[in-house]
Amino acid sequence: MTTIKDIARVAGVSVTTVSRALNGYSDVNKKTRQRIEEVAKELNYSPNTVARSLVMKKSKTIGLLVSDMNREGVKDNFTFEVLCGINEASANSDYDLVLFSTTSSKQSQKTYTQLCRERRVDGVILQGIKTDDPYLQEVVESDIPCVLVDIPQESETVGYVTTDNVEGAKKAVAHLIERGHKNIAMINGHEKADVSIRRLQGYMEVLNNEKVPYRSEWIKNGDFKEKVAEEVAMELLTEHPEITAVFCASDLMGLGVLKAVNKIGKKVPDDIAVIGYDDIMLASYANPSLSTIRQDKFKLGFEAAVLLIDMLEGREQSHARIIDTELIIRESTK
Amino acid sequence: MTTIKDIARVAGVSVTTVSRALNGYSDVNKKTRQRIEEVAKELNYSPNTVARSLVMKKSKTIGLLVSDMNREGVKDNFTFEVLCGINEASANSDYDLVLFSTTSSKQSQKTYTQLCRERRVDGVILQGIKTDDPYLQEVVESDIPCVLVDIPQESETVGYVTTDNVEGAKKAVAHLIERGHKNIAMINGHEKADVSIRRLQGYMEVLNNEKVPYRSEWIKNGDFKEKVAEEVAMELLTEHPEITAVFCASDLMGLGVLKAVNKIGKKVPDDIAVIGYDDIMLASYANPSLSTIRQDKFKLGFEAAVLLIDMLEGREQSHARIIDTELIIRESTK
DNA sequence: ATGAAAGCGCTAACAT
DNA sequence: ATGTTAGCGCTTTCAT
Numbered sequence: 001m002t003t004i005k006d007i008a009r010v011a012g013v014s015v016t017t018v019s020r021a022l023n024g025y026s027d028v029n030k031k032t033r034q035r036i037e038e039v040a041k042e043l044n045y046s047p048n049t050v051a052r053s054l055v056m057k058k059s060k061t062i063g064l065l066v067s068d069m070n071r072e073g074v075k076d077n078f079t080f081e082v083l084c085g086i087n088e089a090s091a092n093s094d095y096d097l098v099l100f101s102t103t104s105s106k107q108s109q110k111t112y113t114q115l116c117r118e119r120r121v122d123g124v125i126l127q128g129i130k131t132d133d134p135y136l137q138e139v140v141e142s143d144i145p146c147v148l149v150d151i152p153q154e155s156e157t158v159g160y161v162t163t164d165n166v167e168g169a170k171k172a173v174a175h176l177i178e179r180g181h182k183n184i185a186m187i188n189g190h191e192k193a194d195v196s197i198r199r200l201q202g203y204m205e206v207l208n209n210e211k212v213p214y215r216s217e218w219i220k221n222g223d224f225k226e227k228v229a230e231e232v233a234m235e236l237l238t239e240h241p242e243i244t245a246v247f248c249a250s251d252l253m254g255l256g257v258l259k260a261v262n263k264i265g266k267k268v269p270d271d272i273a274v275i276g277y278d279d280i281m282l283a284s285y286a287n288p289s290l291s292t293i294r295q296d297k298f299k300l301g302f303e304a305a306v307l308l309i310d311m312l313e314g315r316e317q318s319h320a321r322i323i324d325t326e327l328i329i330r331e332s333t334k
Numbered sequence: 335m336t337t338i339k340d341i342a343r344v345a346g347v348s349v350t351t352v353s354r355a356l357n358g359y360s361d362v363n364k365k366t367r368q369r370i371e372e373v374a375k376e377l378n379y380s381p382n383t384v385a386r387s388l389v390m391k392k393s394k395t396i397g398l399l400v401s402d403m404n405r406e407g408v409k410d411n412f413t414f415e416v417l418c419g420i421n422e423a424s425a426n427s428d429y430d431l432v433l434f435s436t437t438s439s440k441q442s443q444k445t446y447t448q449l450c451r452e453r454r455v456d457g458v459i460l461q462g463i464k465t466d467d468p469y470l471q472e473v474v475e476s477d478i479p480c481v482l483v484d485i486p487q488e489s490e491t492v493g494y495v496t497t498d499n500v501e502g503a504k505k506a507v508a509h510l511i512e513r514g515h516k517n518i519a520m521i522n523g524h525e526k527a528d529v530s531i532r533r534l535q536g537y538m539e540v541l542n543n544e545k546v547p548y549r550s551e552w553i554k555n556g557d558f559k560e561k562v563a564e565e566v567a568m569e570l571l572t573e574h575p576e577i578t579a580v581f582c583a584s585d586l587m588g589l590g591v592l593k594a595v596n597k598i599g600k601k602v603p604d605d606i607a608v609i610g611y612d613d614i615m616l617a618s619y620a621n622p623s624l625s626t627i628r629q630d631k632f633k634l635g636f637e638a639a640v641l642l643i644d645m646l647e648g649r650e651q652s653h654a655r656i657i658d659t660e661l662i663i664r665e666s667t668k
Numbered sequence: 669a670t671g672a673a674a675g676c677g678c679t680a681a682c683a684t
Numbered sequence: 685a686t687g688t689t690a691g692c693g694c695t696t697t698c699a700t
Contacts, residue, residue, distance in 0.1 A: 001451070003677055014687045019679060029685060046451040050393065051677035053384045055692045061432070069421040071632055075615065080414035087403040091435035096453060098395070098432055101425035117335070117380040119430060281409065287621045298405055337693055348671045353695060363669055385693035389676045 002043040011039045022047070053120060062090060062308060063121035064099045065112055065139075067128030075226070076252055076280060078297055082127055082149060085301025093309050095122070111135055113142045123308045125149065127301075130192035147308040149300060151194050152320065159311060159319030161304040165195045168293040168325035169202025172247050172275045175291070175327055177210050181245035181273060185218040185236055187229050187257060189249045196221075199249045199277065218243060222253040229256030230263075237264055237272065244272060245333075251276035251283045254290050258332065274332045288331035299323055336377040345373045356381070387454060395432045396424060396642060397455035399446055399473075401462030403435070409560070410586055411614060412631055416461055416483060419635025427643050429456070445469050447476045457642045459483065461635075464526035481642040483634060485528050486654070493645060493653030495638040499529045502627040502659035503536025506581050506609045509625070509661055511544055515579035515607060519552040519570055521563050521591060523583045530555075533583045533611065552577060556587040563590030564597075571598055571606065578606060579667075585610035585617045588624050592666065608666045622665035633657055 004018040011018065013032060021028045021036040028036075039045075053059040064086065068079050090097055100115050112135040116124050123145035129136050131151060139146050140158050148160040176184050186203050189196040200219070207214045220236055222229030229248065233256060237243055248254040254276025261272045268274050268288050276283060279294035303321045310317060338352040345352065347366060355362045355370040362370075387393040398420065402413050424431055434449050446469040450458050457479035463470050465485060473480055474492050482494040510518050520537050523530040534553070541548045554570055556563030563582065571577060571594060582588040588610025595606045602608050602622050610617055613628035637655045644651060 005677075015678080016680080016688080017686055020686090023679090027685060032685080046448050048388075048454060048677050049452045050384055050387045050454045051692090052679075053692095054382075054388055054677080054694090055679045057692075059384065064433075069418050071418065071422065074411060074415045074418050074632060077408060077411045077414055077615075080411060080417075081408045083414075083417075084403050084405065084408050087433060087435045088405065095435075096432055097435060098430055099398075099421060101421045101429075101431060114380050118383045120382065120384045281411075281616060282619050285616050285619045285621075287619075298408060339693075349694080350672080350696080351670055354670090357695085361669060366669080382693050385676090386695075387676095388678090388693080389695050391676075 001048075002040075002045040003048070004045075006043055007036060007039050007045060010043065011036050057120075058122055059120045060095050061098045061119070061121045062086075062095050062305065063116050063119065063124035064097055065115075065124060065126045065129065066099070069099075069101075078278060078280065079128060081297035082301035082304070085298040085303070086125060086305040087301075088298075089302045089305030089309070093305075095305075095309060095312075112139050113144065116142075116144050123147070123312050125304050125308055126151070127304075130190075131194055132192045145308060145311050147304045147311070149304050154319045157311075159307050159321075161300055161307060161321045161323065162195075163295050163300070163323045163325050165198035166202040166205065168277065168295070169199035169247070169249075170206045171325065171327045172277065172293050173203050173206040174210075175329070175333065176245045176247065176273060176275060177206065177212060179245070179273060179333055182212055183218070183240075183242045184212070184214070184245045184247060185220075185240070185243045187220055187222040187232060187236075187246060187248045187253050189224040189253075190221050193224070196249055203247060215240075222248070222250075222256065224250050224253060226252045226256040226259075229253030230260045231256075233257040233260035234263060237261065237266070246272060246274050248274065248276045251278045251280045251290060251292055254292065254332070255282060255286055258286060258288070258290065268332050269334055276332075279328055283328075284330065286332075288334075291330045291333040292328050294326040294328050296323055335382075336374075336379040337382070338379075340377055341370060341373050341379060344377065345370050391454075392456055393454045394429050395453070395455045396420075396429050396639065397450050397453060397458035398431055398433050399449075399458060399460045399463065400433070403433075412612060413462060415631035416635035416638075419632040419637070420459060420639040421635075422632075423636045423639030423643070427639075429639075429643060429646075446473050447478065450476075450478050457481070457646050459638050459642060460485070461638075464524075465528055466526045479642060479645050481638045481645070483638050488653045491645075493641050493655075495634055495641060495655045495657065496529070497629050497634070497657045497659050499532035500536040500539065502611065502629070503533040503581070503583075504540045505659065505661045506611065506627050507537050507540040508544075509663070509667065510579045510581065510607060510609060511540065511546060513579070513607060513667055516546055517552070517574075517576045518546070518548070518579045518581060519554075519574070519577045521554055521556040521566060521570075521580060521582045521587050523558040523587075524555050527558070530583055537581060556582070556584075556590065558584050558587060560586045560590040560593075563587035564594045565590075567591040567594035568597060571595065571600070580606060580608050582608065582610045585612045585614045585624060585626055588626065588666075589616060589620055592620060592622070592624065602666050603668055610666075613660075613662055617662075618664065620666075622668075625664045625667040626662050628660040628662050630657055 008015045021033045127149040220232045276292040283290040342349045355367040461483040610626040617624040
């Protein structure tokens with residue numbers, strides 16, 4: 001493998017000059033630069049970024065700590081869309097992505113921070129991490145620049161990207177009320193997700209504002225899983241036949257609710273209206289198709305990467321980016 | 335940031351001893367090792383893998399060259415499932431993944447090989463690359479260990495993982511024949527995909543074996559895209575009303591065909607039977623649900639990573655892994 | 669069992 | 685405009 005030393009020898013100059021020429025410094029004679037570039041091409045030279053990283057103390061890599069990159073996670077392409085966004089943003093920069101593959105057993109031996117420090121990533125994006133994850137706190141407290149997806153925390157080195165979940169939930173519930181529903185249940189995710197807390201808040205706010213009564217028995221957690229949501233909904237709708245509409249904190253759970261309604265012999269949307277959250281691919285293909293609050297998942301990832309790179313390059317701005325949501329009306333609330 | 339030098343100073347030993355102790359060499363006094371480990375923990379030491387890579391000439395990273403990691407690619411979770419498999423396999427090893435983010439404009443300036451050499455990845459997995467991609471040849475000809483997903487090429491440093499596409503196609507078409515169909519069309523992907531060539535081969539073989547006639551006009555390319563397949567199918571089914579069944583080289587195209595049949599006022603499966611390929615999530619949610627040939631995409635990725643790591647560690651075996659397919663019968667061929 | 673010294677490929681003062 | 689030198693943090697001969 002060719003090194004700048006080889007080039008220097010062949011071109012009859014010092015390694016310093018080679019380094020400067022190849023890195024586009026101005027204080028290099030035009031002729032010399034040309035000669036060096038020629039030789040570099042001739043010898044099929046590729047710079048060694050590892051060596052460069054060592055001396056520069058910058059690796060030009062972004063670490064990715066993403067949950068649900070396992071056999072389970074494939075059901076839902078939320079994570080993938082975020083990933084695509086991150087990928088596209090970093091493709092526009094000179095950063096590459098390091099995907100930290102970590103299993104739960106490995107995680108107990110080596111913390112996120114260790115992972116990041118060992119690989120010397122310049123910054124890290126966290127996605128799909130629960131708020132009570134012990135390592136979240138660790139990363140946030142470390143001095144590694146870090147952007148969180150859907151966890152609003154901010155500091156000198158920590159930024160976040162999220163959608164306005166309170167607002168999104170309000171849109172969903174307001175839509176149900178507009179459709180004439182009074183007894184609106186909610187299937188939420190779990191308490192360890194910030195989005196769940198906010199979507200619940202939005203749900204309650206609208207009901208309060210619109211003076212629509214709600215009951216705490218109508219609110220259940222479905223753990224963001226289709227199957228769990230289905231079971232919970234079966235119970236809920238059987239025990240509380242007064243419910244005519246369900247707001248779900250994710251489309252996957254919405255799909256579960258669709259199945260549940262079907263199983264208890266009722267019809268969507270005539271007997272029970274259902275609205276989800278996210279707008280995953282399946283939502284429009286479900287039967288009936290699922291109304292939902294669209295989040296631009298791609299943009300979520302894109303903006304996360306842009307924000308992190310901005311932070312890394314010292315382009316200071318706010319460390320928070322909020323992305324719009326959009327109400328998508330389909331058959332399940334018609 | 336703590337280095338082994340710091341540890342050496344505090345522990346009162348040389349850096350050599352620290353290195354040996356921390357790397358588990360046997361020729362270190364038990365007491366000394368303990369002391370060093372203590373100090374390392376005290377100083378919150380993390381090894382610098384960049385420095386290690388430089389001297390060892392091994393980065394313990396695997397490069398990923400994946401297509402469709404952009405806004406377009408999100409429709410189809412094939413890539414994501416493969417990625418999850420790769421991720422899980424590398425999580426079981428001590429390799430991390432480097433996702434090369436490259437745009438088409440960037441690609442013209444810097445080739446895959448350059449990318450790999452600059453980042454000093456130990457090996458690379460290619461996924462979703464067309465067979466006429468100029469860089470494919472380049473990577474294959476380079477000495478970088480490489481595993482291809484769905485492109486059967488093999489050499490000293492090149493391996494591949496794929497499913498048996500001829501066999502898969504045969505299963506699909508045999509199933510249609512069994513259902514009584516005689517006039518079976520095929521919507522293929524494109525010629526630049528090895529899987530398309532093989533699936534076409536399987537289609538022809540079964541028809542020949544079973545003495546079912548076929549016409550070249552019944553075979554069209556849909557470029558693996560839902561919309562294109564829909565348009566092509568509209569034309570095909572209108573011009574050739576004798577066709578009663580369509581074999582599609584991907585589920586996404588199968589979905590397009592479902593729409594086309596609907597648009598021309600016919601019914602699936604009564605008038606036209608449709609079978610896809612892949613078994614993506616949407617297939618089971620479509621209406622009618624789509625029969626298909628299931629590929630274990632997760633396993634495809636998993637085995638690709640395992641194979642590459644085996645190659646990197648010198649565990650020599652065959653460089654080819656073939657994965658099973660499975661016929662999934664749903665409503666679209668009932 | 670431990671240490672001294674060299675060197676991986678590169679950048680960056682600091683000369684000249 | 686170019687070269688000399690040191691050093692990034694680590695591993696690895698080669699001594700002792």
